[in-house]
Amino acid sequence: MSAPNGPIADLSYRNYDGPKSVDGLRWWPIAKNGIRGAMRKKFFWVLVALAMLPYLFLIIQMIVLNAITSRGDDEVTRNLPTFIQMLAGAYGNTVWVMFVALLVGTGSIAADNRANALQVYLSKPITRRDYVIGKLMSVFVPVYAVSLLPMLIATSFAAFDQGVVSFFQDHPLLYFKLFVVAAVPALAHSSLICGLSAWNKTPWMVGVIYVAIYFFWNAVSMIASFAMRNQIGDEAAITLRFFSIDGAISGLGYRIIGSMPGQGFGAARDLFPAPLPLFALLAAFVILGVFLCYSRVRAVEVVSG
Amino acid sequence: MIELRGASRWYGQVIGINDVSCTIGKGITALLGQNGAGKSTLIKLVTGQLRPTTGEVTVEGELPFANPSVQSRLGYCPEGDTFYEDMSGRQFVTLMARMSGVAKHEVRDRVAQAIDLVGMNDRADTRLAGYSKGMRQRIKVAQAIVHDPDTLILDEPLNGLDPVGRRQMGDLLRAFADRGKTVLISSHILHEVEQMTRSILLLHRGRLLAQGDVREIRSLIDRHPHRISITMESPRTIGPKLLALPSVVSLKYDRANASQLELETTDPERFYSEFADIVLQDRANVQTLYSPDNNLEAVFKYLVKG
Numbered sequence: 007m008s009a010p011n012g013p014i015a016d017l018s019y020r021n022y023d024g025p026k027s028v029d030g031l032r033w034w035p036i037a038k039n040g041i042r043g044a045m046r047k048k049f050f051w052v053l054v055a056l057a058m059l060p061y062l063f064l065i066i067q068m069i070v071l072n073a074i075t076s077r078g079d080d081e082v083t084r085n086l087p088t089f090i091q092m093l094a095g096a097y098g099n100t101v102w103v104m105f106v107a108l109l110v111g112t113g114s115i116a117a118d119n120r121a122n123a124l125q126v127y128l129s130k131p132i133t134r135r136d137y138v139i140g141k142l143m144s145v146f147v148p149v150y151a152v153s154l155l156p157m158l159i160a161t162s163f164a165a166f167d168q169g170v171v172s173f174f175q176d177h178p179l180l181y182f183k184l185f186v187v188a189a190v191p192a193l194a195h196s197s198l199i200c201g202l203s204a205w206n207k208t209p210w211m212v213g214v215i216y217v218a219i220y221f222f223w224n225a226v227s228m229i230a231s232f233a234m235r236n237q238i239g240d241e242a243a244i245t246l247r248f249f250s251i252d253g254a255i256s257g258l259g260y261r262i263i264g265s266m267p268g269q270g271f272g273a274a275r276d277l278f279p280a281p282l283p284l285f286a287l288l289a290a291f292v293i294l295g296v297f298l299c300y301s302r303v304r305a306v307e308v309v310s311g
Numbered sequence: 312m313i314e315l316r317g318a319s320r321w322y323g324q325v326i327g328i329n330d331v332s333c334t335i336g337k338g339i340t341a342l343l344g345q346n347g348a349g350k351s352t353l354i355k356l357v358t359g360q361l362r363p364t365t366g367e368v369t370v371e372g373e374l375p376f377a378n379p380s381v382q383s384r385l386g387y388c389p390e391g392d393t394f395y396e397d398m399s400g401r402q403f404v405t406l407m408a409r410m411s412g413v414a415k416h417e418v419r420d421r422v423a424q425a426i427d428l429v430g431m432n433d434r435a436d437t438r439l440a441g442y443s444k445g446m447r448q449r450i451k452v453a454q455a456i457v458h459d460p461d462t463l464i465l466d467e468p469l470n471g472l473d474p475v476g477r478r479q480m481g482d483l484l485r486a487f488a489d490r491g492k493t494v495l496i497s498s499h500i501l502h503e504v505e506q507m508t509r510s511i512l513l514l515h516r517g518r519l520l521a522q523g524d525v526r527e528i529r530s531l532i533d534r535h536p537h538r539i540s541i542t543m544e545s546p547r548t549i550g551p552k553l554l555a556l557p558s559v560v561s562l563k564y565d566r567a568n569a570s571q572l573e574l575e576t577t578d579p580e581r582f583y584s585e586f587a588d589i590v591l592q593d594r595a596n597v598q599t600l601y602s603p604d605n606n607l608e609a610v611f612k613y614l615v616k617g
Contacts, residue, residue: 032379035409043395122391126454129358129387130410131379 032132033140040144044110053109054152057102061156064096065163072167089164090177094265096160098256100191106152107195108216111145113209114200115299120207124303138200138299145196154188187262191255194288197295198251204302223250240277248279254287312336313357313462313493317366320352327352329517330366335495339488341504342497343611344514350497351390353514354464357495358387370462383412386460388451390467390497396440400431400450403439404457411458425457426450428483444471452480462493469500481507501608513614520614528610535604535613536560536575539582542599546572552589558582570598 044050071086087095118124127137161180165173174180202212231247238246248257257279260266266278313335320327328349344350355361356368359375359382368375375381395403404422413421426435429449434442442450448471455463465484469477477500484507488494495512498504504511505525513521513528521528529537543549546564550572554562558578565571576582579602590597603609 032410032412035406038409039395039406043397046397117395121395122389123395125355125360125389125391126387126407127410128360129382129385129389130407131383131412132410133377133379 033136033143036127036132036137036140037143037147040110040114040141041147044144044148047109050106050109050148053102053106057106057152058156059102060096060099061160064092064160067092068164068167088265089168090180090263090265091267093157093160094260094263095267097157097187097259097263098267100252100255103149103153103191104195104217104220104252107145107149107191107199108213110148111196111199112203112212112216114141114145115203115303116206116209116212119204128304134300134303138296138303141203141299142196142200142296145200146192149195150188150192153191154184157184157188183262183264187259190258190262190288194251194255194291197292199295201295201298204299220251224252226250227253241280244277245279245283248284249287251291253279254284254291257284258288312371313495314369315353315356315366316368318353318356318363318368319365320356320361321364326517327361328356328514331514331517331519332366333512333519333522335493335512337488337491337493338510339484339494339496339508340510340512341508342495342512342514343499343501343504344520345615347516348514349517350514351466352517354387354466354495354497357462358382358385358464379412383458384461386455386458386463388455388463388465388468390470392447392451396438398439399436400439400442400446400453401426401435403450404435404454407454408457413458421457421459422453425453428456429453430479445473445476448472448480449476452483456487460492462495463487464495466497467499468496469498469503477503478506501611505608511610513611515615521610525610528614529604530579535609536577537579537602538573538575538604539579539600539602540571540573541597542568542571544570544596544598546570549589549593549595552593553586556582556585558585 068089074086118127124137128134132140158181161184168176199212199216202216203209206212206215227247227250231243234246235243245257247253257266258281261278261281261284315331315333318331319329326349331349331353342350342353352361356363357370357375359370359378362376370381370385373381375385398406401422404425405418408418408422408425409415426432429452431446431449431453434446439447439450448468452465452468455465463484468480468484472480481503484494484496496504496507509525510523511521511525511528512519546569550562550564553559553572553574556576558576558581560575560577562572562574565573586600589595604613
């Protein structure tokens with residue numbers, strides 16, 4: 007081995023005769039690099055802590071409710087929210103999860119565009135598809151983990167608190183549902199943010215555009231649902247209320263969990279948005295995001311005209 | 312071995328390269344041309360990032376476009392700084408090694424060796440944001456060789472390197488080529504390239520202008536007589552005899568240096584033979600003899616600028 011700053015040419019060079027994998031999970035090094043990059047940021051952990059806060063309140067709520075229940079006042083106990091209702095309420099605080107997704111995802115492809123790094127990546131034995139999957143997964147995995155882990159912790163706390171056997175008798179599929187429900191925000195955010203990131207060279211600009219779309223669309227759907235409620239009825243109005251990025255994420259989540267907090271429809275706590283439009287909207291987000299990524303990810307800028 | 316057969320690439324109305332046919336064998340080949348000559352397009356065709364509009368490009372007999380099998384045996388060092396600034400050099404090369412398909416248990420050793428080869432041991436764990444241009448250049452080369460490719464493509468690898476760094480890089484690339492690898496270097500630092508190789512590929516406005524040994528190419532350029540500069544005692548005595556030679560077109564004495572003359576010849580081989588005879592006959596004391604335009608820069612100038 008040469009000394010630092012020594013001659014570059016080194017006669018001790020050893021040819022590499024090991025395997026060169028060109029099959030399998032070729033996207034994984036890209037995804038892993040993105041995940042590691044996110045975890046190296048201190049602000050990521052701040053946002054993770056903030057995203058866990060609703061579930062921390064949920065646990066505190068459960069402790070307080072236990073104290074109330076132990077007094078044995080049946081009238082009070084009957085009106086207390088159930089764990090599932092509280093879980094849905096905590097899940098509904100999706101904004102911190104979105105900020106986690108922004109932190110992880112805005113630069114995912116935009117930074118590569120800016121550095122013209124695609125030239126290098128796509129000269130490696132990976133395809134455009136591998137690259138796009140790798141980038142999507144580098145956002146999906148952290149967002150999924152941030153969505154899922156606090157729910158698992160809160161649910162496990164509830165299970166031990168209420169007695170594991172009786173809890174699972176009451177909620178036999180809850181853990182399975184949690185794994186599914188956590189995928190909803192992860193899918194929506196990762197595909198849309200990566201899609202926007204592919205069409206931009208400035209990560210903060212991607213963040214500004216996404217936040218603007220997110221909140222503006224949410225406000226429009228909310229105003230429209232209230233404005234049109236009398237004409238289209240409660241059921242259509244509540245679906246309209248959830249017809250946005252935020253709405254599709256929370257609405258589908260509530261459907262899967264099986265409860266939803268009140269949405270300003272009086273006692274219509276059990277009035278869910280129709281699942282099909284929201285599922286179609288989520289699918290559209292995924293397809294659009296993947297399409298945006300795939301159409302933009304090229305090793306070279308093509309000059310036309 | 313890299314082969315282009317009638318390869319053309321168009322970007323809409325813009326020509327990248329036009330009907331280029333050539334073979335690039337083992338050893339170092341310099342890819343030369345002015346800005347817009349088509350060097351980058353050719354490199355992207357060879358590295359499989361572009362598909363030729365017409366014609367065919369093969370690397371070791373396989374089509375490189377989006378072909379992981381070819382790309383796993385190919386190393387590419389682009390001109391631009393393609394980095395995540397918050398990664399260290401070692402992390403960057405490690406990522407590239409994994410993307411190149413190097414087995415997990417081999418990655419650490421391979422990365423260490425590549426970093427060692429480019430002389431970056433002492434700064435490998437520093438963030439890339441703090442790297443100088445020369446250090447970035449070295450780490451880019453490290454990522455290109457980390458998987459021990461059979462074919463190495465380097466776009467302006469000498470940019471940003473100081474003279475010592477250029478020499479070291481030249482040594483590295485020569486050592487790489489000596490192991491039977493194909494090395495294609497795009498560069499505009501002609502005298503440095505000339506130190507590495509005499510084999511060139513000259514592109515001009517998308518077309519292949521010349522390929523082969525730079526001296527052979529120079530000898531074929533008839534319209535520019537070869538200049539030969541001679542330093543000797545009493546050049547004015549031997550000057551008339553040289554001017555009388557049929558291969559000598561012109562001759563002039565250097566006013567500033569009385570012992571120097573410069574002549575132009577259309578047939579350097581014949582001149583050298585005749586010159587030797589005259590020197591022996593007259594017992595002339597020749598101190599230096601060289602041809603200032605028998606080099607890559609002159610070939611480039613004559614071919615491209617006419």
